[in-house]
Amino acid sequence: MNPLERYAPLVEDRTAFFAACKRPLPSVVRVNTINATPERAKQALDEEGVGYETVDWNPHILRLDERGPGTSWPYFHGWLHGQEEVSALPAIALDPQPGERIWDSCAAPGSKTTQLSAMMDDTGIVVGNDNNLGRLSALRHNAERLGVTNLAVTKQDGRNFSLKPFGFEAFDRAIVDAPCSCEGTIRKNPDTLEQWTLEHVHSVAAIQKGILSRAIQATRPGGTVVYSTCTFAPEENEAVVDHVLETEDCDIATFDCPLESVRGVTEWEDETYDSRVEQTHRIYPHLNDTGGFYCAKLEVTA
Amino acid sequence: MSDSETDLKSNVGQQFGRLPATPADRTVEGRVSRQEVLEFFDERFGIDSSVFEPYTFWEKGKGKIWIFAEDAPTPIRIEGLGMTVLRTRQEHWKPTHSAVQRFGHHANKNVIKLSADEAAHFAQGNDQELPAWDGDWGYLIATHELAGDWVPVGVGLYLYDELRSTVPKGNQEALSVL
Numbered sequence: 001m002n003p004l005e006r007y008a009p010l011v012e013d014r015t016a017f018f019a020a021c022k023r024p025l026p027s028v029v030r031v032n033t034i035n036a037t038p039e040r041a042k043q044a045l046d047e048e049g050v051g052y053e054t055v056d057w058n059p060h061i062l063r064l065d066e067r068g069p070g071t072s073w074p075y076f077h078g079w080l081h082g083q084e085e086v087s088a089l090p091a092i093a094l095d096p097q098p099g100e101r102i103w104d105s106c107a108a109p110g111s112k113t114t115q116l117s118a119m120m121d122d123t124g125i126v127v128g129n130d131n132n133l134g135r136l137s138a139l140r141h142n143a144e145r146l147g148v149t150n151l152a153v154t155k156q157d158g159r160n161f162s163l164k165p166f167g168f169e170a171f172d173r174a175i176v177d178a179p180c181s182c183e184g185t186i187r188k189n190p191d192t193l194e195q196w197t198l199e200h201v202h203s204v205a206a207i208q209k210g211i212l213s214r215a216i217q218a219t220r221p222g223g224t225v226v227y228s229t230c231t232f233a234p235e236e237n238e239a240v241v242d243h244v245l246e247t248e249d250c251d252i253a254t255f256d257c258p259l260e261s262v263r264g265v266t267e268w269e270d271e272t273y274d275s276r277v278e279q280t281h282r283i284y285p286h287l288n289d290t291g292g293f294y295c296a297k298l299e300v301t302a
Numbered sequence: 303m304s305d306s307e308t309d310l311k312s313n314v315g316q317q318f319g320r321l322p323a324t325p326a327d328r329t330v331e332g333r334v335s336r337q338e339v340l341e342f343f344d345e346r347f348g349i350d351s352s353v354f355e356p357y358t359f360w361e362k363g364k365g366k367i368w369i370f371a372e373d374a375p376t377p378i379r380i381e382g383l384g385m386t387v388l389r390t391r392q393e394h395w396k397p398t399h400s401a402v403q404r405f406g407h408h409a410n411k412n413v414i415k416l417s418a419d420e421a422a423h424f425a426q427g428n429d430q431e432l433p434a435w436d437g438d439w440g441y442l443i444a445t446h447e448l449a450g451d452w453v454p455v456g457v458g459l460y461l462y463d464e465l466r467s468t469v470p471k472g473n474q475e476a477l478s479v480l
Contacts, residue, residue, distance in 0.1 A: 035404070036449075043449040047480055073448055076425055076455075076475050078403055123356075125372045128382075140382050141472060147404035149357065150371035153382030167375040 003183055003196040007232040010265060011284055020286035025187040027064040028055075029080040030088060030111075032146045033118045036079035044074040057258040061088055078146045083111040084188065086259065086283055086290035087177075090228040091115040093255050093297050094175050099124040103174040103218060105158040105211050108135030110142040112177055117148045127171070129154045129161060159210035161218060173224045174215040178208040178240075184230035184292025187285060201233050208240045216248040216300055224253065225298045230291060232282070234268035237294040241280060242273040249302035252276040257295070260287040264296070313364055318383045320376035321359040321367070333361055334390045342388070342395055347443060348411035360384070365391025369401070396441055399456050399470050406443045406454030413443045414458060414465065418480045421446030424455050424467045427474040433463040441468075448480065 004021060011017040029052075031041045038059050045052055050072055051065030063085070074080045091112050096102050098121045107113040107128030116126050128143070128151050130136050136155055143151050156162065158176075163169065181201055182192050208229070215225050229236055241264070244250055264280035266273045280296035310331040313319070321336045322328045328335060336359050343349040360368045360376075360383050370384030387401040406413075414435055416424060423430050424444050435442075442460050444467075445452040456469040 040449045040451075047449065048478055071475060071477065073477055073480065076473070076477060077448070077453055123371055125374075136381055143382070144385055144398075144400040145403075145473065147385065147400060149369055149384045149404070151382065151384065152370075152374070152380055154380050165375070165378050165380055 003181075003193055004186070004232075007183070010232065010282075012262075013286060016286035017284055020284070020289065021186050023187060025084065025291060026289065027066070028083065028085045029062050029064060029075070030083045030115060031060045031062065032079055032081050032114065033060065034122050034147050035077060036074065041074050041079045044077075044079065045072065048072050048074075055085060058088065058092070061085060081111060081114060081142070081146060083115070084291050086288070086293040087111055087230075088115060089257070089259060089283075089293060089295050090175055090177055090226045091119060092258065093295055094173050094224060094226040096120050096173055100172040101168065102126045103161070103171040103215065104128045105161065105174065105176045105215055106130060106178055107139055107153075108132065109138035112175065113139065113151065114143055114146045114148050116175070117143075117146075117150050120150060122148060122150050125150055125152055125166075127152050127154060127166070129156055129158055131155060131157055159207065159214055161214050163218060170220040171218055171223065172220060174219045174226075176208075176212050176215045176225065176227045178211060178227065178229050178236070180204060180208070180229040180231040180236050181233055182230050183232055184285070187291055201235050205235045205240060208236055209243045212240055212244050213248055216244055216250050216298065219300045221249075221300055221302050223300045225250065225300060226295065227298065228293065228295045230293055232284075232292055232294075234265055234271070234273075237282070237296075238264045238266070238268070238273045238277040238280065239271065241277050241296045241298070244298070245274045245276060250298045250300050252279045253297040253299040254279050255297045257281045259283055259290070262287075264294075313361065314377065315363050317377040317379040318360040318362045318368065318374075320374075321361060330361075332364070332391070334367070339367060339388060343397075343405075346395075346412055346441070347397075347406075347409035349405060349408045353405060353408050357384075359387070365389055394440055396468070397457055399468065399473060402443050402454045402457050406445070407451075409443050409454075412438055412441070413445055413452075414460070415452060416444055416446045416455065418446065421455050422477050422479045424458065424465070425469060425475055425477050427467050427469050427471065429464055429466040431463055432460075432465045435460060435465070446480075
């Protein structure tokens with residue numbers, strides 16, 4: 001079975017959904033404001049004759065006309081970073097401030113992590129964690145290339161992450177961009193559906209619950225936690241948020257989603273979820289011509 | 303060797319240790335001090351020490367110096383802390399490619415300006431004859447003109463009329479001649 005069929009009943013415009021899933025993604029870059037202003041990055045692209053268009057919802061994100069970002073001077077200088085448009089969303093929802101302490105629980109390969117650093121003017125501390133050494137090396141390489149100096153890299157299981165090395169008690173904010181079934185990346189990785197199984201959905205959902213619970217526990221009262229995935233599976237999205245609303249000291253926080261989105265679902269197969277998950281965001285590929293995505297913002301209450 | 307020298311601990315490769323403020327504060331054998339790092343960047347490249355004022359400096363692995371935007375407990379056993387900035391255990395200290403890309407625009411000494419053609423060669427990792435340079439030998443910051451300013455391309459090693467590119471393999475790129 002095509003797993004996309006499983007989620008089609010959730011989507012209003014089924015034809016547009018399937019058509020968008022078949023199209024390749026536009027080539028998108030984020031301006032790394034640690035090293036350059038958007039004006040300078042654009043001037044460099046102009047000098048090189050690379051066409052681009054700034055997206056209408058964020059001044060730092062550019063859609064390139066043709067080639068990938070890896071072969072231009074501004075990319076070489078770490079002024080640009082290839083990052084899918086929709087994947088810029090969780091950092092924007094988190095809204096980290098300069099000087100804060102941030103935990104990125106599943107950081108590699110680091111597009112979101114380095115975006116957090118840039119939003120914080122490369123001050124404070126971003127603890128970028130991942131449990132895979134190979135992926136951590138990609139994170140380290142990207143952070144160096146982008147001139148990030150506020151990143152501390154750890155290799156721990158996010159579900160029982162320890163702050164001990166750092167000598168402080170809690171983070172101001174945390175981001176859980178969780179490992180998931182990834183159907184939302186179908187436009188980038190067409191084979192992603194071949195590996196899809198329902199067993200994996202259930203096993204990865206258990207991991208997601210573990211990491212998100214730890215993120216809430218490791219964040220100070222009044223702090224913010226953002227949960228995101230690139231799957232359409234309610235088991236990995238609303239069900240995970242429903243679980244922590246029940247078991248952890250947190251509440252849903254609203255945010256203005258700068259991309260067109262639809263509300264989280266409260267019913268799926270035999271399950272019903274806390275009505276507050278309606279205030280989380282589902283993004284389907286046809287809504288903004290991006291990948292598929294899910295994003296929830298939580299406030300830590302105690 | 304004096305008694306105090308033999309008391310120094312040896313460097314532990316798997317952890318980050320904060321650099322001592324001055325050579326007199328040293329507790330780990332062979333570890334350079336913050337003061338010496340700041341003097342190096344000032345004396346070699348004219349980068350004013352105030353540029354580095356907000357940062358802390360760390361060693362992990364022999365002579366591999368990292369720069370971090372915050373402070374942290376020392377020693378700290380994690381995978382990464384900020385960005386690599388300098389290698390100090392050879393006779394001539396070498397700034398890293400990432401350090402020069404990040405902080406090289408503050409330099410006003412030992413900076414070699416490359417033409418569009420030379421910059422493209424350099425970014426690809428190629429060595430080239432540049433006899434016109436009449437400044438110091440050793441590590442230089444190579445720059446080219448982009449978006450209205452001179453921008454660091456990387457670290458070059460200048461010896462016998464030749465500029466060797468030290469752009470790391472993973473960063474080398476075949477780029478257009480602007």
